Structure formats: C-alpha cells, structure tokens
Amino acid sequence: MKKVLITGGAGFIGSTVASALLDRGITPVVLDDLSRGRTEFVADRLFYRGDIADAALLDRIFAEHPDIDATVHCAAKIVVPESVAKPLYYYRENVAKTVELLDALQRHGCTRVVFSSSASIYAPTPDARVDESSPVDAGSPYARTKQMMEQVLQDWTRGEGAERQRVIALRYFNPIGADPQLRTGLQDLRPTHALGKLIEAHTTGTPFTVTGTDWATRDGSGIRDYVHVQDLAEAHVAALLRFDEVIAPGVADRYRVINVGTGDGTTVRELIAAFEQAVGASLEVREAGPRPGDVIGCYAVVDTARDLLGWQPRRGIAEGVADALAWRRVWSARIAVS
Numbered sequence: 543m544k545k546v547l548i549t550g551g552a553g554f555i556g557s558t559v560a561s562a563l564l565d566r567g568i569t570p571v572v573l574d575d576l577s578r579g580r581t582e583f584v585a586d587r588l589f590y591r592g593d594i595a596d597a598a599l600l601d602r603i604f605a606e607h608p609d610i611d612a613t614v615h616c617a618a619k620i621v622v623p624e625s626v627a628k629p630l631y632y633y634r635e636n637v638a639k640t641v642e643l644l645d646a647l648q649r650h651g652c653t654r655v656v657f658s659s660s661a662s663i664y665a666p667t668p669d670a671r672v673d674e675s676s677p678v679d680a681g682s683p684y685a686r687t688k689q690m691m692e693q694v695l696q697d698w699t700r701g702e703g704a705e706r707q708r709v710i711a712l713r714y715f716n717p718i719g720a721d722p723q724l725r726t727g728l729q730d731l732r733p734t735h736a737l738g739k740l741i742e743a744h745t746t747g748t749p750f751t752v753t754g755t756d757w758a759t760r761d762g763s764g765i766r767d768y769v770h771v772q773d774l775a776e777a778h779v780a781a782l783l784r785f786d787e788v789i790a791p792g793v794a795d796r797y798r799v800i801n802v803g804t805g806d807g808t809t810v811r812e813l814i815a816a817f818e819q820a821v822g823a824s825l826e827v828r829e830a831g832p833r834p835g836d837v838i839g840c841y842a843v844v845d846t847a848r849d850l851l852g853w854q855p856r857r858g859i860a861e862g863v864a865d866a867l868a869w870r871r872v873w874s875a876r877i878a879v880s
C-alpha cells in the first residue's frame with residue numbers, strides 16, 4: 543500500500559489518519575471541501591479542495607495519482623442537531639454524494655474502501671455492550687445517513703461485476719484526544735461532547751452538568767466508549783495494510799464491519815473522575831435530566847478488530863485528556879495569530 547485517497551482528510555479524524563499513514567510511509571491524497579476541514583491540517587500534504595460528488599475533480603485526482611491503492615471515506619456532515627433541522631441536506635450530503643463518490647471510484651478501478659461508520663447506529667441494548675452483530679436502529683437523521691451509507695456500500699460490493707469491490711466499515715465509538723505530535727486535532731475550541739464540556743468547565747471555572755442520572759448504568763449516568771483518536775487512526779492503517787487478508791478479492795462476502803472502541807464502557811461520572819485526576823483539580827458538578835435525543839450510550843466488543851486487524855487500543859482516557867488539552871493550547875494560540 544503506497545498511496546491512499548482520504549475524503550474529509552482536512553477534518554479531525556481524517557487528518558489524524560493522514561498523519562498516521564505518513565508515519566508508516568504511505569502517502570495520503572486528501573479530498574476535502576473545507577466545509578469544516580482546515581487548510582492548516584493539509585498544508586504539507588497532497589490536497590484537492592472540492593466535493594466528493596465532483597466527478598471531474600475525481601477524474602483529475604486519479605489521472606494525477608493512478609497509483610492510489612484504496613480510499614478512506616471520512617467526508618460527511620456530522621452535526622446531529624443540524625441533521626434534525628435539515629434532514630434533506632444530510633441525506634444529500636452524506637448518502638447521495640457517497641453514491642457519486644462510489645461511481646467515480648468504480649470508474650477508476652479503486653475498489654478498496656475503508657468507511658467511517660459510527661457506533662451511533664446501534665440500537666440501545668440492555669447492558670450497553672455491542673458487537674458487530676448487535677441490532678442497528680439509528681436514532682437521528684445524521685446516524686441514519688451512516689446506517690444508509692453502510693447499506694449502500696454493502697450493496698455496492700454485491701453488484702454486477704463487483705468481484706473486486708470491497709469495503710471495511712469501521713464503526714467508531716467516541717474519539718477523544720488529538721495527534722500526540724500535535725500536528726492536528728479538533729478544529730472546534732468548544733466541542734459539545736462530554737470531554738469538550740469538561741475542558742470548558744475546567745478552563746472557564748464554570749460548573750459541569752451531568753445530563754441524565756437515571757439511566758440503567760452502574761451510577762445512573764450515560765455510558766460511552768472513549769477511544770483515543772490516534773488509536774482510531776492506527777486502526778485505519780491496520781485495515782489498509784491487512785485489507786486483502788481481511789477481504790480477499792472475489793470472496794463471496796466482500797463487506798466487513800469492525801467496531802473500533804476500547805472495549806471498556808466509561809460512565810459520565812467516571813469520565814469526570816478520570817478528567818479530575820488527569821488535570822489534578824476538581825470540578826463543580828451539577829445534575830440535570832437528559833437532553834432531548836440523549837441515549838444511554840454503548841461500548842464496544844472489540845474482538846473482531848483484534849483478530850482481523852491485529853489492532854488493540856494503546857492509550858487510555860488520561861492520555862486522551864492530556865492530548866486534548868495540549869492540542870487546545872497549541873491550536874488556540876495558532877488561530878489567534880492567523
């Protein structure tokens with residue numbers, strides 16, 4: 543594997559994947575419309591600004607890089623409340639444009655795809671633990687676009703003359719942290735996920751609110767599986783390097799789902815404790831009912847990733863917190879001067 547197209551490679555996860563590929567001597571070619579991606583994240587990389595559905599641009603990319611071996615498809619609109627407000631926009635951007643992208647990949651014989659899927663498509667389970675065969679029932683338009691894209695990709699591997707078309711769908715759990723070398727990280731200084739809110743409470747001296755304290759978990763707060771984004775990026779490298787072993791060309795089933803989490807559930811209260819330990823300070827914590835759309839959450843069974851990819855997470859929550867804080871310092875200083 544020498545060269546890989548990364549859609550959405552100027553975003554949080556795609557840019558970390560691009561760095562992990564570079565570290566392994568694989569050249570990333572980034573395609574991103576910069577709707578949320580950052581030019582700073584692609585400054586030293588092969589970069590095409592544009593839309594994943596732009597057939598002419600895809601033709602140009604493959605003309606200039608006929609040696610692209612695979613595609614990592616990260617590009618998507620990802621904001622859940624926005625997807626509730628503008629569902630058609632989300633179905634067009636994520637689902638319809640993925641169809642156009644696949645058309646271009648097929649035309650250029652680029653038949654290996656690693657897809658950014660999401661644990662948010664899983665239906666709630668009684669013990670919050672999910673493996674790849676657990677039922678799916680996405681709870682928001684955003685998550686439904688991910689579920690639909692998985693279906694589109696699976697069908698793509700089954701079409702006429704599709705013997706070489708193969709997809710590994712990585713279902714990400716909750717990415718935290720940043721590239722440990724601080725090349726890239728979250729573009730947003732005020733992320734809305736729990737760790738983002740903890741950082742905000744810590745840096746501004748305001749209280750942190752636990753939303754939802756009556757869930758059927760060990761302490762009543764919601765549960766998630768926080769995976770360091772660098773570990774997540776390394777799972778992509780493993781999927782690419784082992785692609786033909788995981789799905790040989792021509793085998794009957796050419797679509798494979800793999801959970802990428804830590805295998806450990808962490809409740810919101812446990813996350814607060816881990817955060818306080820990592821920063822050496824305590825927070826003022828308040829409690830409130832769940833917000834509309836909140837769910838109990840889930841955590842991953844990660845045996846498939848271990849067995850098929852030889853991948854295991856290496857970093858814990860403390861490293862995720864430390865890297866997120868370090869990145870925030872570097873990034874806020876950088877955007878303040880630009």
Ligand SMILES: NC(=O)c1ccc[n+]([C@@H]2O[C@H](COP(=O)([O-])OP(=O)(O)OC[C@H]3O[C@@H](n4cnc5c(N)ncnc54)[C@H](O)[C@@H]3O)[C@@H](O)[C@H]2O)c1
Binds near residue numbers: 552580620639688714
């Ligand atoms: N961040 C998470 O918690 C999480 C969890 C599970 C799955 N995912 C998935 O991982 C992928 C990356 O997420 P992220 O957190 O890095 O988000 P992000 O917004 O940082 O990255 C997405 C990138 O795609 C680009 N993009 C969007 N639409 C495009 C289009 N039509 N053409 C070209 N580029 C386009 C954006 O500019 C952005 O750089 C997404 O597919 C997302 O659904 C993310």
